[in-house]
Amino acid sequence: MDNHRNQDSYKDDTLVLHGDKEWAEKEGAVSPAIYYSSAFMAKDSAEFAENASKPRPSRYYTRYGNPGHDRVNAILAELEGTETALVTGSGMGAISTTLLSLLSAGDHVIAQTRHYMSTTKIMDEMLPRFGVETTVVEQADISAFEKAIQPNTKIIMVETPANPTLVVTDLEAVVNLAKSRGILVVADNTFASPVNQRPHDFGVDVVIHSATKYLGGHHDLTAGVVCTNHELAERIWDTHLSIGSVLSPMDAWLLLRGLRTLPLRMERINANALALAKYLEEQPQVEKVYYPGLESHPQHDLAKQQMKGFGAVIAFSVKGDYVDTQKFVSKLNLTTNAVSLGGVDSLVVHTAAMWEGALSEEQMKTAGIPSNFVRFSVGLEHIDDLKSDVLLALKEI
Ligand SMILES: *Cc1c(COP(=O)(O)O)cnc(C)c1O
Numbered sequence: 001m002d003n004h005r006n007q008d009s010y011k012d013d014t015l016v017l018h019g020d021k022e023w024a025e026k027e028g029a030v031s032p033a034i035y036y037s038s039a040f041m042a043k044d045s046a047e048f049a050e051n052a053s054k055p056r057p058s059r060y061y062t063r064y065g066n067p068g069h070d071r072v073n074a075i076l077a078e079l080e081g082t083e084t085a086l087v088t089g090s091g092m093g094a095i096s097t098t099l100l101s102l103l104s105a106g107d108h109v110i111a112q113t114r115h116y117m118s119t120t121k122i123m124d125e126m127l128p129r130f131g132v133e134t135t136v137v138e139q140a141d142i143s144a145f146e147k148a149i150q151p152n153t154k155i156i157m158v159e160t161p162a163n164p165t166l167v168v169t170d171l172e173a174v175v176n177l178a179k180s181r182g183i184l185v186v187a188d189n190t191f192a193s194p195v196n197q198r199p200h201d202f203g204v205d206v207v208i209h210s211a212t213k214y215l216g217g218h219h220d221l222t223a224g225v226v227c228t229n230h231e232l233a234e235r236i237w238d239t240h241l242s243i244g245s246v247l248s249p250m251d252a253w254l255l256l257r258g259l260r261t262l263p264l265r266m267e268r269i270n271a272n273a274l275a276l277a278k279y280l281e282e283q284p285q286v287e288k289v290y291y292p293g294l295e296s297h298p299q300h301d302l303a304k305q306q307m308k309g310f311g312a313v314i315a316f317s318v319k320g321d322y323v324d325t326q327k328f329v330s331k332l333n334l335t336t337n338a339v340s341l342g343g344v345d346s347l348v349v350h351t352a353a354m355w356e357g358a359l360s361e362e363q364m365k366t367a368g369i370p371s372n373f374v375r376f377s378v379g380l381e382h383i384d385d386l387k388s389d390v391l392l393a394l395k396e397i
Pocket of ligand 1: 093116190191208209211223
């Protein structure tokens with residue numbers, strides 16, 4: 001069964017609850033069933049033959065699809081405003097499957113200097129091994145995208161906002177460059193969430209999420225999703241069968257449960273993060289705060305144009321060295337020292353500590369990661385408690 005955009009008139013808050021209604025009605029249960037089955041029975045040989053040959057059957061073999069996937073896909077396609085969606089076993093599964101299905105040897109890809117670390121690895125190391133040329137450009141500079149275009153450019157990959165300093169990419173401008181030349185635009189929308197930003201509204205062809213972050217929202221699952229049109233989704237699904245980045249039925253169920261509260265969580269997360277970012281800017285121990293919702297963000301106007309809210313992630317530098325920054329992070333009581341973002345709990349990472357094993361000091365400088373840099377993912381705690389927790393820890397510097 002395919003997704004239908006039949007709930008067009010619903011707002012996000014309603015469609016996360018009712019966007020999968022047709023499955024609920026069929027199952028006759030208020031809470032969704034979990035189809036813990038790797039294979040599905042056909043009524044007769046004609047149905048078996050049909051399922052075996054049709055694209056994206058939902059009752060054939062779970063690598064092909066599972067009724068739990070369908071429900072999640074229906075909601076995610078509507079949230080992103082695309083024709084359809086395809087859930088995968090992780091965000092990286094979604095990104096690698098998409099790139100491997102749309103690219104061939106001899107093609108060229110333009111990407112950003114700053115992407116999620118594993119995406120950068122795909123661009124720098126993996127694609128070149130398969131004869132795909134890649135060029136990375138400064139994402140805030142639209143002329144850099146234009147200059148990088150070659151006759152064999154097939155994809156422009158963007159991610160906005162992006163780690164570590166929440167730089168924003170102008171989606172509309174990138175789409176304008178790509179469209180007239182027949183180049184596909186792929187956007188990693190993880191840091192924004194579909195509540196805050198809908199790249200397809202600007203003409204982006206493929207919108208990808210790590211559903212591990214906001215979409216699941218409870219730090220309990222790993223998943224990804226590709227939102228696009230039917231034609232591209234079928235091509236990507238065809239490769240997905242070979243790559244095998246399949247979402248487990250349990251994780252699909254958890255993702256569905258997480259999605260029910262996505263708009264509600266985003267409302268609180270957006271408010272909390274903006275308030276905390278402003279508060280941090282006022283503290284004498286803080287050197288600089290990076291958050292697209294702040295007027296001090298160099299691209300605040302662009303962020304306001306293409307985003308409805310600015311998300312959970314705040315980056316900031318404290319006035320101190322590596323050791324002071326470690327001290328600050330360790331003195332936080334409410335905020336868990338862990339990677340990831342966009343869930344119910346506030347999480348904090350001392351960025352330099354995260355990368356010091358993998359990168360040299362020089363590489364960290366080029367990547368824009370000074371030793372006093374902190375990444376904060378704001379959760380659903382009360383803002384007053386978050387402020388006092390941060391204030392106490394800052395006093396330790
Ligand atoms: C986490 C993340 C990914 C990777 O997602 P996984 O679910 O961990 O595979 C990709 N892009 C961004 C921006 C992310 O934050």
